[in-house]
Amino acid sequence: xxxxxxxxxxxxxxxxxxxxxxxxxxxxxxxxxxxxxxxxxxxxxxxxxxxxxxxxxxxxxxxxxxxxxxxxxxxxxxxxxxxxxxxxxxxxxxxxxxxxxxxxxxxxxxxxxxxxxxxxxxxxxxxxxxxxxxxxxxxxxxxxxxxxxxxxxxxxxxxxxxxxxxxxxxxxxxxxxxxxxxxxxxxxxxxxxxxxxxxxxxxxxxxxxxxxxxxxxxxxxxxxxxxxxxxxxxxxxxxxxxxxxxxxxxxxxxxxxxxxxxxxxxxxxxxxxxxxxxxxxxxxxxxxxxxxxxxxxxxxxxxxxxxxxxxxxxxxxxxxxxxx
Amino acid sequence: xxxxxxxxxxxxxxxxxxxxxxxxxxxxxxxxxxxxxxxxxxxxxxxxxxxxxxxxxxxxxxxxxxxxxxxxxxxxxxxxxxxxxxxxxxxxxxxxxxxxxxxxxxxxxxxxxxxxxxxxxxxxxxxxxxxxxxxxxxxxxxxxxxxxxxxxxxxxxxxxxxxxxxxxxxxxxxxxxxxxxxxxxxxxxxxxxxxxxxxxxxxxxxxxxxxxxxxxxxxxxxxxxxxxxxxxxxxxxxxxxxxxxxxxxxxxxxxxxxxxxxxxxxxxxxxxxxxxxxxxxxxxxxxxxxxxxxxxxxxxxxxxxxxxxxxxx
Numbered sequence: 001x002x003x004x005x006x007x008x009x010x011x012x013x014x015x016x017x018x019x020x021x022x023x024x025x026x027x028x029x030x031x032x033x034x035x036x037x038x039x040x041x042x043x044x045x046x047x048x049x050x051x052x053x054x055x056x057x058x059x060x061x062x063x064x065x066x067x068x069x070x071x072x073x074x075x076x077x078x079x080x081x082x083x084x085x086x087x088x089x090x091x092x093x094x095x096x097x098x099x100x101x102x103x104x105x106x107x108x109x110x111x112x113x114x115x116x117x118x119x120x121x122x123x124x125x126x127x128x129x130x131x132x133x134x135x136x137x138x139x140x141x142x143x144x145x146x147x148x149x150x151x152x153x154x155x156x157x158x159x160x161x162x163x164x165x166x167x168x169x170x171x172x173x174x175x176x177x178x179x180x181x182x183x184x185x186x187x188x189x190x191x192x193x194x195x196x197x198x199x200x201x202x203x204x205x206x207x208x209x210x211x212x213x214x215x216x217x218x219x220x221x222x223x224x225x226x227x228x229x230x231x232x233x234x235x236x237x238x239x240x241x242x243x244x245x246x247x248x249x250x251x252x253x254x255x256x257x258x259x260x261x262x263x264x265x266x267x268x269x270x271x272x273x274x275x276x277x278x279x280x281x282x283x284x285x286x287x288x289x290x291x292x293x294x295x296x297x298x299x300x301x302x303x304x305x306x307x308x309x310x311x312x313x314x315x316x317x318x319x320x321x322x323x324x
Numbered sequence: 325x326x327x328x329x330x331x332x333x334x335x336x337x338x339x340x341x342x343x344x345x346x347x348x349x350x351x352x353x354x355x356x357x358x359x360x361x362x363x364x365x366x367x368x369x370x371x372x373x374x375x376x377x378x379x380x381x382x383x384x385x386x387x388x389x390x391x392x393x394x395x396x397x398x399x400x401x402x403x404x405x406x407x408x409x410x411x412x413x414x415x416x417x418x419x420x421x422x423x424x425x426x427x428x429x430x431x432x433x434x435x436x437x438x439x440x441x442x443x444x445x446x447x448x449x450x451x452x453x454x455x456x457x458x459x460x461x462x463x464x465x466x467x468x469x470x471x472x473x474x475x476x477x478x479x480x481x482x483x484x485x486x487x488x489x490x491x492x493x494x495x496x497x498x499x500x501x502x503x504x505x506x507x508x509x510x511x512x513x514x515x516x517x518x519x520x521x522x523x524x525x526x527x528x529x530x531x532x533x534x535x536x537x538x539x540x541x542x543x544x545x546x547x548x549x550x551x552x553x554x555x556x557x558x559x560x561x562x563x564x565x566x567x568x569x570x571x572x573x574x575x576x577x578x579x580x581x582x583x584x585x586x587x588x589x590x591x592x593x594x595x596x597x598x599x600x601x602x603x604x605x606x607x608x609x610x611x612x613x614x615x616x617x618x619x620x621x622x623x624x625x626x627x628x629x630x631x632x633x634x635x636x637x
Contacts, residue, residue: 016487152458193499200486201454234496236486261489281337281364287527289552292361297484304487 016300017205017238019162020311021045022255023248024207024241026083027073029065035072039322042315043248044239046073047081047105050096062095070100077318081105081139086114093121099130103137103162107170110146115157122160137162139207143170148191155202164195165241166208168215181212188215196236205238217243222250229254256308257301265298265305272298328514329620330354330388332560334551337362338378339371348385348631350554351561353620355382356390359401360416368394372404379409386620386627390414390448398427406434410445412472417481418449419456421466428467448472452481457500460507473508473515495520516548529553538563547613565621566614574607574614581607 025043027034029050038046048069052058066082073080079102084092086108093104106118115138122136138160142148148171155161168188172179177187186192188211196206208214210231213224220228229250232240239255242248257265268285272295275283282291333354336347347355357378363371379389392414393401405413415427427447435442449456449463451474456463464471478497483490495501501518508515521537534556541549542564549560566574576594581604584592591600 016485190498190502193497194503196486197454197457197500197503201458231494234488234492234494236488236496238487276364276366279364279367281367282362287525287529289528291480293480293484297480300484301487 015307016304018203019205019238020256020307021079021163021205021207022239022308023251024165024239025078025245025248026241029062029069034069035075037245038073038078039076039319041078041245041248042076042252043078043242044252044311044315045079045081045102047083047241048073048096048101049083050092059091059095066096066098067100070098074100075318075322077315081137083107083141084118086110089114089118090121093118093125097122097125097129097131097136101136103139103160105139105141105165107141107143107167109140109142109154110144111150112153112157115140115154115161119158119160134159136160139163139165141165141167141170142195143167144174145171148194151195151198152201155198155204161202162204163238164199164204164206164208166192166195166206166214168208169217172215179215181215186211192235192237200236206236207239207241208232208235208237209240210235210237214240219244219246222246225250226254252308252312257305262302262305265302268298269295269302329616330516330548331564331617332549332551332557333390333516334554334557335362335392336378336382337371338374339363339367344374344378344381347382348387348628350557351385351624351628352387352551352557353561353624354388354390354411356392356414356550357382357405358392359397359405360392360394368397372401375404376407379407383409384627384631386624388412392416392450395423399430402427402430402434406431406438406440406445408438408440412446412448414448414450416450417452417456418463419453420459421462424449424463424466424471428469431469443469446470446472448474450474451500451504452479453485454482454500457482457504460504461511464507464511464513471513473513474504474518491524491526493522493524516546516550519544519546529555531555531559534559535563565617566610570610571614574610577603577607578611 021044023043024045024047025041026047026049027037029048031037050062053061070080080100081103082096082101083105084096086106089106097104104118106114109115118138122138125131126133126136138158139162140147140154142164147154151164169179171188171191192208199206210228213220213228225247229240233255240251242251268290271283271285272290275281282289284290330353332352333356334347334350334352335356335358336343338344338357357375359368359371359375375391383389388411389409390412391405391410393405395415395417402413413427413431415423418424424447431445431447432442435445447467447469449471451457451460464473478501480490482497482500488496501520505515505518519540521540523533527533534551537549538560547564549564551557551560577599580592580594580599584590584599591598593599
C-alpha cells in the first residue's frame with residue numbers, strides 16, 4: 001500500500017476538468033444555416049438535434065444527412081455530439097452515429113440500464129462505422145427524478161460516461177415544481193451539488209448554469225450572464241448549454257481561471273517553493289494559509305488555464321483553415 | 325448522544341518547538357499532531373520521530389491527542405503514530421473501504437504489540453474528495469473499530485477536486501456535506517463540523533470568525549470544530565459549550581415535564597413554548613452536555629495547574 005509516485009494520490013489530483021467544454025450550443029440539423037452558425041459561434045461543443053421528419057423514413061433520412069451535418073457543425077473546431085432519447089435510443093443511434101462525433105447526449109434517462117443499453121449500441125456501431133473502439137462518450141441530460149436518484153449508478157454504468165447536463169426546466173416539470181423563478185433561493189441547489197459531486201467522483205464533470213438563468217434560459221444582459229457564469233463555476237460546473245449566442249463568449253471566458261487568478265496561482269507556487277526551501281510546509285499570503293493542497297491546487301488550476309488557452313488556439317486554427 | 329468533549333481540535337506541528345511546546349497553554353480540548361500537510365516533505369521523517377514525545381508535551385493541559393498521518397505513507401507513519409495517549413488516528417483523503425481496512429489492520433497489530441487495548445484507538449476517515457463522499461457509507465461500515473466521521477466533506481482538497489475557488493459567500497458543498505453527515509447520523513457515528521459559515525476572506529486567524537462559526541454550529545447542535553490558529557480556541561470552547569440560559573431553560577423544561585407526567589398529561593406550555601417528550605429529551609441532552617463540558621474544563625484546569633507547578637522556575 002505504499003504510494004506509487006507515478007499515480008495520483010487520490011481522485012482530486014487527476015487532471016481537472018476532464019474536458020475543456022465551457023460553452024455548448026444546440027443546433028438542429030434542419031437549420032439551413034447550421035454550418036454558418038456553428039462556425040460563427042466559437043462554442044467548444046455543438047449538440048445536434050435530429051428531428052424526425054413526419055411521413056418519411058426518418059432513419060434513412062437522418063442517415064443520409066448526418067455525415068454532412070457533422071462536418072458542418074465541426075467547422076469552427078467544436079466537438080460534435082448528437083442528442084438522442086432513451087425511448088428510441090437504438091434506432092436513433094443507428095441513424096445518427098457516424099465518424100466525426102465525439103459522443104451522444106442521452107435524455108429521458110431514469111436508470112443505469114439506460115446507459116448500459118446505449119453503451120452496448122455504441123460498441124457495435126463503432127465497429128461497423130470505423131470509429132475507434134470505446135471512443136464515443138455518453139453524456140446524460142438530467143431531466144427526470146430517476147436520473148437524479150440513480151445518479152451514481154448511472155455515472156458508474158459505463159466507462160463512456162463523460163458528463164451530466166442539468167436541464168433545469170425539464171427537471172422542474174418532472175418534479176412537479178413551478179418553473180417560474182419566483183424563489184429567493186435555488187430550489188435545485190442540492191440536486192446540482194449532487195450531480196457535480198457524483199460526476200466528479202467518477203472522473204467526469206457536470207454542466208449547468210446558476211439560478212435563475214439556468215432555469216429561465218433568459219437573454220439577460222452581459223453583466224448578469226457573467227455573474228451567473230461565475231456563480232456556476234464556483235459551484236463546480238465546468239460549462240453550460242448556451243441558449244443564446246451571446247452567452248458563448250462569456251462562458252468561454254468564465255468557465256476557466258481568470259488571468260488574475262492565474263497570476264495568484266503563480267505567486268502561490270513561488271512563495272510555497274521558497275517556504276519548502278526554508279523547511280516550512282505552511283506559509284501565509286495575506287493571512288491565507290498556503291500549504292501542500294493549496295500549492296497543488298494552484299498547479300492544477302494553472303494547467304486548467306493553459307488547457308483552456310490551448311482549446312481557444314485550436315478553435316482559432318480551425319477558423320483560419322476555414323478562412324483559407 | 326456522545327458526550328466526549330472535543331469542542332476545538334487544533335492542528336499542531338511537532339517539528340516546530342514554538343508551536344508544540346506552547347500548545348498545552350492554549351486551552352484546546354484536542355491537539356492534532358500533524359505529519360501531513362503542515363509538514364514539509366523533507367521534514368516528515370524527523371516529524372515521525374517526534375510524535376511520541378509530542379504527545380506528552382501537548383496533553384499536559386488536559387487535552388486529548390489525535391495524530392494525522394499521510395495517505396501515501398500509511399505504513400511508514402503508523403508505527404510512529406500509535407502510542408498510549410493517542411485517542412484517534414486521522415486518515416486523510418480516504419476514498420475506499422480498503423483504505424480503512426489497511427489502516428485498521430496495522431493499528432490493531434501495533435496496539436497489540438504496545439500494550440494498548442486492541443480497537444481502542446479511533447479511526448477518523450477524512451472525506452476530502454468527491455469519491456470519498458459518494459463512498460461514505462461503505463467507508464463507515466468497513467472495519468470493526470470505533471470510527472468518527474467528518475460531519476461534511478469540504479475544505480481545500482475537496483475544492484481542488486471540484487475545481488472551485490474557495491471562500492465563496494454561499495455553500496459550495498451542499499450535497500457532499502449533507503450526504504456525509506447524514507451517513508454518519510444514520511450509522512450512529514459521531515460526526516464533526518458540517519455547518520456552512522461564510523468566510524470570504526479565507527483567513528484562518530480571526531477570532532470573530534471563530535465566534536460566528538461557533539454560533540452557527542451551536543445552533544445546529546454540533547459540538548465539535550477544528551482550528552488552524554490558536555485565536556480560534558477560546559471562541560470555539562466558549563461558543564460550543566452550553567450557555568447558562570440554555571441550562572436554566574433545560575431545568576425549567578424538565579421540571580414542567582415532570583409536573584405534566586405526574587398529572588397524567590404529555591403536552592404543556594411554558595413561556596409560550598410547547599413542552600413535550602421531545603423537548604424534555606432535548607433538555608436532558610443539554611444538561612448532559614453541560615455536565616460533560618464542566619467536567620472537561622475542570623480536568624483541564626487541574627492538569628494546567630499541575631503543569632504550571634512542574635514548570636522550571
